[in-house]
Amino acid sequence: MSDAFPEVVDQGYIDLLTSVYSTGQPFIGRGMGVVFDAGDGTQIQRYIDFIYQVMHAPAGEINGILVHGVDVTEQVLAQREVERLNIELEERVKERTLQLQAINQEMEGFTYSVSHDLRAPLRAIVSSSMILLRDYEAQLDANARHELGRQAAAANKLAVLIDDLLKLSRLTRQEMRKEQIEVSALTREVAEELTTHNSDNQCEVSIEPGMLAVADPATLRLLLVNLLENACKFSPSGGLVEVGWTATETPPVFWVKDHGVGFDMRYVDKIFLPFERLVPDHEYPGSGIGLANVKRIVERHGGRIWANSILGDGATFFFTLS
Secondary structure, three states: OOOOOHHHHHHOHHHHHHHHHHHOOOEEEEEEEEEEEOOOOOEEEEEEEEEEEEEEOOOOOEEEEEEEEEEOHHHHHHHHHHHHHHHHHHHHHHHHHHHHHHHHHHHHHHHHHHHHHOHHHHHHHHHHHHHHHHHOOOOOOHHHHHHHHHHHHHHHHHHHHHHHHHHHHHHHHOOOOOEEEEHHHHHHHHHHHHHHHOOOOOOEEEEOOOOEEEEOHHHHHHHHHHHHHHHHHOOOOOOEEEEEEEOOOOOOEEEEEEOOOOOOHHHHHHOOOOOOOOOOOOOOOOOOOHHHHHHHHHHHOOOOEEEEEOOOOOEEEEEEOO
16 A cells, blocks of 8 residues: 555555554545545545455454445535535525615615604695685685595595505515414404494305414404405495305315406406506595505415406405415
């Protein structure tokens, strides 16, 4: 060994051979680094899997060592590259996490600004319009009273839009706390609340019993509120809204079905976008944020949502909660 590879003498391999020969104990080494002389004055770094196993003479004494080596340089270098990339990836993840934290802080500041700084001038617009209508009604002609009423209504609508945008923003940052939920019971609670607070359209809600899901209770409640409000709003007063599921599918598919005005399926991709409305505001008031909130909630649960409708013959919204 010393004669064939004199360069390895100082790398510990001769000592290993001596130890195996004297003790009879084998040695196994994985990916051990060896520097060889290339013969032209340069050196080559290789990595080798070694097995040193003693050999015995017929009488039983040790008379040699069987050395088996496999060059695993490429595997070792590939593994080191993977480790390097993993470390680099971890650093990128840490950096990205810090960036996202900074963005969230900026969003919180923006939300605070929207919530407080924009509400004050809106209240002033509404109140001043109402004061003018109340105190100077006799001096105002019909057109002036109409324009002031429009101004107050527009300011109120903007306030509703701000509230809905804040809800959409909070859904992006809100922590999810998933647990087993009786969806049927939660839907019944939401339906009773809507019936209590909405005197304009008292729809009938039929709820399939036994529906279950693993979900975040707060956001699932908001999802059901939006879907049931939507279904009742576009149904005739006293119309039937049905809530059920297909439990045999994986994951289960939940659905909310109404028998109202429906919509044209050519525009189905628009209904989940913020501010996209397919009906006139004066007929069906709304901000156009509700279904965007529903889509965000479903996606945060790892599910998907889609709709099917016939214009003039109701709509059905399907969603999963993976």
